Amino acid sequence: xxxxxxxxxxxxxxxxxxxxxxxxxxxxxxxxxxxxxxxxxxxxxxxxxxxxxxxxxxxxxxxxxxxxxxxxxxxxxxxxxxxxxxxxxxxxxxxxxxxxxxxxxxxxxxxxxxxxxxxxxxxxxxxxxxxxxxxxxxxxxxxxxxxxxxxxxxxxxxxxxxxxxxxxxxxxxxxxxxxxxxxxxxxxxxxxxxxxxxxxxxxxxxxxxxxxxxxxxxxxxxxxxxxxxxxxxxxxxxxxxxxxxxxxxxxxxxxxxxxxxxxxxxxxxxxxxxxxxxxxxxxxxxxxxxxxxxxxxxxxxxxxxxxxxxxxxxxxxxxxxxxxxxxxxxxxxxxxxxxxxxxxxxxxxxxxxxxxxxxxxxxxxxxxxxxxxxxxxxxxxxxxxxxxxxxxxxxxxxxxxxxxxxxxxxxxxxxxxxxxxxxxxxxxxxxxxxxxxxxxxxxxxxxxxxxxxxxxxxxxxxxxxxxxxxxxxxxxxxxxxxxxxxxxxxxxxxxxxxxxxxxxxxxxxxxxxxxxxxxxxxxxxxxxxxxxxxxxxxxxxxxxxxxxxxxxxxxxxxxxxxxxxxxxxxxxxxxxxxxxxxxxxxxxxx
Numbered sequence: 001x002x003x004x005x006x007x008x009x010x011x012x013x014x015x016x017x018x019x020x021x022x023x024x025x026x027x028x029x030x031x032x033x034x035x036x037x038x039x040x041x042x043x044x045x046x047x048x049x050x051x052x053x054x055x056x057x058x059x060x061x062x063x064x065x066x067x068x069x070x071x072x073x074x075x076x077x078x079x080x081x082x083x084x085x086x087x088x089x090x091x092x093x094x095x096x097x098x099x100x101x102x103x104x105x106x107x108x109x110x111x112x113x114x115x116x117x118x119x120x121x122x123x124x125x126x127x128x129x130x131x132x133x134x135x136x137x138x139x140x141x142x143x144x145x146x147x148x149x150x151x152x153x154x155x156x157x158x159x160x161x162x163x164x165x166x167x168x169x170x171x172x173x174x175x176x177x178x179x180x181x182x183x184x185x186x187x188x189x190x191x192x193x194x195x196x197x198x199x200x201x202x203x204x205x206x207x208x209x210x211x212x213x214x215x216x217x218x219x220x221x222x223x224x225x226x227x228x229x230x231x232x233x234x235x236x237x238x239x240x241x242x243x244x245x246x247x248x249x250x251x252x253x254x255x256x257x258x259x260x261x262x263x264x265x266x267x268x269x270x271x272x273x274x275x276x277x278x279x280x281x282x283x284x285x286x287x288x289x290x291x292x293x294x295x296x297x298x299x300x301x302x303x304x305x306x307x308x309x310x311x312x313x314x315x316x317x318x319x320x321x322x323x324x325x326x327x328x329x330x331x332x333x334x335x336x337x338x339x340x341x342x343x344x345x346x347x348x349x350x351x352x353x354x355x356x357x358x359x360x361x362x363x364x365x366x367x368x369x370x371x372x373x374x375x376x377x378x379x380x381x382x383x384x385x386x387x388x389x390x391x392x393x394x395x396x397x398x399x400x401x402x403x404x405x406x407x408x409x410x411x412x413x414x415x416x417x418x419x420x421x422x423x424x425x426x427x428x429x430x431x432x433x434x435x436x437x438x439x440x441x442x443x444x445x446x447x448x449x450x451x452x453x454x455x456x457x458x459x460x461x462x463x464x465x466x467x468x469x470x471x472x473x474x475x476x477x478x479x480x481x482x483x484x485x486x487x488x489x490x491x492x493x494x495x496x497x498x499x500x501x502x503x504x505x506x507x508x509x510x511x512x513x514x515x516x517x518x519x520x521x522x523x524x525x526x527x528x529x530x531x532x533x534x535x536x537x538x539x540x541x542x543x544x545x546x547x548x549x550x551x552x553x554x555x556x557x558x559x560x561x562x563x564x565x566x567x568x569x570x571x572x573x574x575x576x577x578x579x580x581x582x583x584x585x586x587x588x589x590x
Contacts, residue, residue, distance in 0.1 A: 004048050004082035008063055010146040011046065015060070018140055021109035022101060024126070025143065026055045028117045031194045031215070032272045034477055035208050035360075038151040040117065042143045045150075049078045049086075051374065056084065057101050066097045069463035070373035073507070098129040107133050112140030115275035120289065123275040139279065156206040158214045158233045160241050161473065163202070165401065167304025170202045170245040173297070174225050180293045181220070186266045190259065190281075191218035192273040195475045196294040201227060201247065203238070204473070210360050211475045212398060217255045224248060228255040256280055295480040298471070301495045305402070305472040306519060309497060309537055312402035313517075315352040317539035317571045319397075323348040324410065324541070325582040331412050332387030338364040338377035341385060345395060354400035359476040363394040363407075370409070370511030373464055373503070388413035390546070392511045396476055405476050405499055406538050407515035411546045415510075422504050423512050424548040428454045429502035430514045431556045433466065433483075433534065434563075437523055440530045441491050444483035444498075451483070451502050462503040462513075470497045470517055494532060496520045514542065536563065539570050541586040549590050561589040 002010075015023050027043040029036035034052065044050045046058075047065055051074055054067035065086040067075055075086045087094035095103075101111070111130065115123070116139075127137050144150070163169055177200070181189055191197050194213035198204055205214025216229040226248040234242070234249060242249050250258065259277065263284045269277065270292040281287065301309070323345045330336070342362045349355050365375040366385045370392035377383065385391060391412055396405035409423060433451040448466045455461055467483035470476055480490045483498065492498075501515035516538035523533040541564055549557065564587035572580050 007046050014142045020112040022111045023058045024113040030116045030274045032119050035210050037153050039153040047084050059104055073372050109135045111137045114141040115139035118275045119272040120275050120278050121271040155230045155233050158203050158205045158238050161202045161204050166202050167302040173200050186268040188265050188267040189220040199298045228252050299469050299496050300493050308401035312399040313537050313539045315399050316404040318574050319349040319352050320540045321571050321579050325579045336385040337382030338366050339379045339382050349397050356398040359396035359398050359403050365392040368508040371505040371507050390415050390510050407513045409512050420546050420548050423546045424551045426502050426504050426512045431559050433500045437531050437533045445487045448483045467499040492520050494520055494522050539567050541567050544590045
């Protein structure tokens with residue numbers, strides 16, 4: 001197996017041969033997916049750093065990776081001694097990555113990257129910065145020349161998601177998009193994000209781990225809709241379905257050839273479509289670059305989809321009740337590791353009818369590992385879990401009806417007073433958001449600040465967002481809305497489904513994150529306009545053993561007691577006697 005230093009040496013030889021002074025590797029596939037097939041893991045291959053966020057700039061004598069605060073510990077562990085340095089974005093020691101590259105390179109230098117795996121907006125911003133020194137960026141997919149054991153891109157069968165789950169037909173969705181195109185004055189809409197393609201066509205697949213999508217592009221014009229997918233993935237039933245909805249089927253690999261023939265048209269493209277598409281169509285057409293209108297349509301769920309979420313939550317609640325009851329009975333009696341616990345939870349979920357798989361890579365963090373925000377337990381060496389301290393479990397599932405995402409912190413034995421205070425503060429933050437009413441036009445950044453206020457008052461904070469959108473049997477992380485510190489200028493609309501997950505992390509000691517999903521619902525109208533609140537969807541007890549009741553307001557205590565009572569009422573009739581007794585104990589009022 002080649003070391004990172006050996007791989008960098010091979011890449012630098014290729015850079016020299018191609019007259020390149022620097023090379024950029026982004027963590028992306030051609031569709032800018034959150035998860036992607038092993039074939040596209042170029043950044044992971046060249047650096048051995050396997051987080052979901054991070055990109056690397058490589059010159060002839062330096063290699064520097066930028067990632068975010070969630071991965072500080074991981075970056076230290078995986079990059080030390082590899083010849084790759086790293087910075088955590090947004091910290092006082094970290095230079096802006098584009099500026100760093102500008103400072104490192106001479107006037108008129110040349111930078112290469114794989115345009116197929118580079119979002120257009122990133123390409124444009126980098127180009128603008130480098131222009132100050134007449135530095136150009138060129139498409140140079142060099143990694144494919146040196147990655148000899150590159151994994152195959154395996155494709156799975158595509159299948160139809162019936163209308164009884166989607167609540168709207170593909171024909172209707174395409175008609176809505178054509179109206180939007182007409183208003184915008186565009187003749188072609190090239191859909192590049194996999195979950196957008198899946199949502200419009202009401203098709204699903206399993207090409208990518210955790211996300212029920214398939215590799216495809218979709219082209220929509222006023223007269224025609226064309227799906228570019230692997231033909232052998234589509235059986236006769238899928239072909240008949242596409243015909244019924246007037247969607248033409250062409251091979252995935254013909255997409256670039258087809259779009260190269262578009263001439264003199266007005267094309268709508270998302271700013272994060274890959275740069276290769278822009279390189280192909282830009283010279284001969286007018287490009288309108290704006291966020292895909294599908295994002296907002298997809299984010300606002302219809303009643304059928306919301307009903308699906310509610311059904312999925314009940315199934316998940318039963319599986320989690322069985323699991324947490326089992327954990328309480330067995331901790332300290334049987335040998336357990338973080339990894340084996342994850343497998344046991346998988347088994348309980350798999351018992352539920354319509355379970356289709358996990359919605360993301362499960363996080364099981366015991367003690368200090370809970371402070372690594374995206375910690376992934378390994379089988380070897382396994383981390384033993386004992387009847388002491390606390391464990392953070394962040395997991396989710398896809399069921400036939402919908403998708404779940406939930407985090408709970410479980411005290412397994414003795415815990416510190418400091419943990420108790422911090423756990424209570426995070427619980428207060430989560431309850432604050434659950435209880436918040438807000439007027440039309442409120443952005444996620446405003447709700448994020450309201451949620452964090454109690455933590456800020458105690459000089460505490462967390463490095464991730466408070467919430468993200470969730471797909472309807474699609475991607476568990478979905479836009480365009482989010483609840484974060486940075487402004488995403490999208491109002492929260494009725495029937496958007498999001499997570500509510502404040503946290504607090506003390507390196508080496510414990511991590512705390514409490515997460516429920518909610519749907520935005522209209523609560524009423526006053527002389528000041530329409531007001532919205534949150535209907536909590538997740539049905540699983542909130543552990544009160546580590547709560548400092550003295551720190552809760554009466555309103556917070558009532559919310560917590562009512563929530564747990566509701567959970568008990570919903571789940572008790574669906575579980576065994578032992579689990580009912582456990583629920584009664586876990587859900588009793590404080």
